[in-house]
Amino acid sequence: MKSLWRLNKYLYRYRGLLLLGILFTVISNIFVIIPAQLVRLAIDYVVESVTFYQPLQMAGLADEAREVFLHYVLIFGVLILAMALLRGFFLFLIRQTIIIMSRKIEYDLKNDIFNHYQQLPLSFFRKNSTGDLMARITEDVSRVRMYLGPAIMYGINLLILFPLVISYMISVNPTLTFYSLLPLPVLSISIYFVNNLINERSEKIQRSLSGLSTFVQEAFSGIRVLKAFVREEDSARDFDTASEDYKVKSIDLTKVNALFFPLIMALVGISTIITVYVGGMQVINGQIGYGVIAEFILYVNMLTWPVTSLGWVTSIIQRAAASQTRINEFLDEKNHLVSTENLEADIQGEIQVTDLSFVYPDSGVKALDKVSFEIGHGQTLGIIGTTGSGKSTIANLLMRMYHPTNGEIKVDGQLLEKYSTESLRKQIGYVPQDVFLFSDTIRNNIAFGLENPTKEIIEQAAKDADVYQNIVDFPRGFDTILGERGITLSGGQKQRVSIARAIAKEPKILILDDCLSAVDTKTENVILNALRDIMKDRTSIIISHRVSSAKLADHIIVLDDGRIVEQGTHSLLMDKKGVYADLYEKQTQSSESMDEPLI
Structure with a gap:
């Protein structure tokens, strides 16, 4: 239950609705008890009237007696109907307060979780799947909402109705109270175990449905691949298997659900039989009137649903606690990429990177090892390297998606962590x-x-x-x-x-992270020529595995396995006849061979 304590701040926020709901619950339960008393009085009145009716009939006063008799019966009927209508009205008000409160809290909780997600670093999203993130903000919040709404509503009703009814029953007849309530604890325990079975099988169905949905999503997303490899029949067969698993689990749940209402009705029926039997014996002995039996049967039926709901409410609370624990795990995640000075300034774009090293926290892979370079204001840096050489990692670190393991990054002479993250990113144009x-x-x-x-x-x-x-x-x-x-x-x-x-x-800084890989050489040249004017007086970083993309760069660094193996201008690197020149020749030859006509 400790995990649910965090919800107290929301309950306090909407305490007005909660207190009104409690007040309306008390009033509605008063209108539940009064009709039972009216029924007892009406039945006793009818029995006594029948006793006096025969002598009055013999005296020739039957019509007058019948008129008076029906008049009072009508009054009892009108009063019982009025009590029922008033109870219905206050039940409506209960739902308009407690259930609306739960919906408002659900809205706030979802927004708080989503806003918290937005504040977390990129590393959080790398180690947690999108499906899990969505499940916690949808399914888990819905389960918590069931605790805040129906569970609290029925729990409050149980706490108010039980003392009111049982105390009155004891004041009327303690012995009959004991016997009539005897099956109710058994009912509550039975419902608790049946609910646990229902929840367990519901969880299995939910997991099966989730797997089925994922399968369908992948099948439709990859429909081109399915058709290209002619795997439609295999896909349909796999879907049939997954559907069969869902069907079997659903039937298992239906079988358990079939026990629910028969179990309730059986135990209520037993309680009614005991009440009639014990009450009948007391009527024979002259201890009570006929109306008391009818009153107690109504009380037993009043208590049936609250007792039944006890197991259901307990189960809801357990599920809500488990879901809130999952929600709290993510809410407790902290963003370690906080600004040290929250500096908000218009940057010029001068970048200094010194001995930059980085190890991905989730995988332990070392992406960069002591990388150093400088970019002056308005200059363009080209970063060339093969796949996995650490090019995109530099872009992520400059955007402050991660914090360097070692080394430092300065922008306009200030450490990157001094800047407000939001202000910094607003001044950077990033093409992933x-x-x-x-x-x-x-x-x-x-x-x-x-x-x-x-x-x-x-x-x-x-x-x-x-x-x-x-x-x-x-x-x-x-x-x-x-x-x-x-x-x-x-x-x-x-x-x-x-x-x-x-x-x-x-932007003041433009980062192009291998963004021309899907265009042909001609289009690449057109875009680069257009970018030439855009990059004028703007610090730019062109990251690519294609040498041709770096032709506009004032300075080029070549990465291999997270280290700088060469750096300089295009002409200087070509004269070195090293890695860059070798890569340039291979890509140029490959481009030329692709332009040759096929025979």
Whole structure:
């Protein structure tokens, strides 16, 4: 239960709704008890009236007696109906307070979790799957909501109704109270165990459904591969197997659910039989009237659902505690990438990297080893290297997605950690290697980093990225809705839209992380020529495994296995006849051979 204590701040926030809910619960339960007393009085009145009716009939007063008799019966009926209506009204108010409170807390909790996710570093998302992140903000929050809503509502009702009813029953007839309530503890324990079985099997169904959903998502996402390799029948067979597993688990749950209501009705029936038998014996002995039996049967039925709900509520609380524990695990995660001085300043773009080393915390892989370089304001740095050489790691460290293991990074002479992370990133234009576009219009994707986007800025950015003509050729132009992850566009078009998004914000530092890998040499030249003007008076870093992408760079460093093996200008590196020159010759020959006609 300790994990649920964290929810107390939300309960305190909406204490007004909670207190009103408790008040309405007390009032509604009063209107539950009064009708039972009215039934007892009505039955006793009817029995006594029948006793007096025969003598009055013999005296010729039958019509008058019947009229008085029916008048009082009508009064009892109207009062019972009024009590039922009042109880229904206050039950409505209970749900309008406690259940609405739970929905408000659910809303706040989801927002708090999502905002916390947004603040966590990139390393957190590398070690946790997207499915797990989504499960905690959806399924786990929903289970917690069940505790805050129905569990609290029925729990409060149980705590109020039980003392009221049982104390009154004891005041009327302690012996009959004992016997009539005898089966209820057995009912509560039985329901608790049945609920545990239901929850256990529900969990299995949820896991099976999750696996089934993942399978379907992958099948549809990779439909091109499935069709290309003619694996439709195998995929359908695997889906059938997964569906069969879900069907079997669902049937198992249905079998357990089938025990629920018969068990309740059987134990309630036993309680009713005991009440009638013991009460009947007392009526025969003249200890009580007929109305008391009817009153106690109503009380037993009143207590049946609260007792039944005790096991259900206990189960909900257990599940909520488990879910809140999972939520707390992520809420307790801290962002260690905090600013030391929260410096907010307009940067010029001078970068100094000294003895930079980095080991990925989740995998332990050493990505960089004592890397040092400098970039002056308005200069362009080219970073060349093969896959896995540490190129993208430098981009991540400059964006402060991670903190260096060793060494330091300075921007305009100030350590990177002194800057406000938000202020720093707003002044950096980043084009990632793995292009991500939102399921939105092309216009909104390009304007994603802008505070006040205008049509002119968006269109100019598209022109500079050489994607303007492609966009206007679409029937809806810039208002074209992109599919999931930009699937509407080709690979090259996605990369160019990503470039347009980065340059639209007119950053002080521009980082291009292997963003031209999906375009041909001709398009690459067009984009680089367009970028030549954009990169003027702007510090730029071009990261690529293709030597041709670095031709605009004032300085080039060559990485291999996290170390700088060569650095200098293009001409100087070519004269060295080293790694860079060798790589340049191989890529040039490969490009030329691809241009030769096939025979």
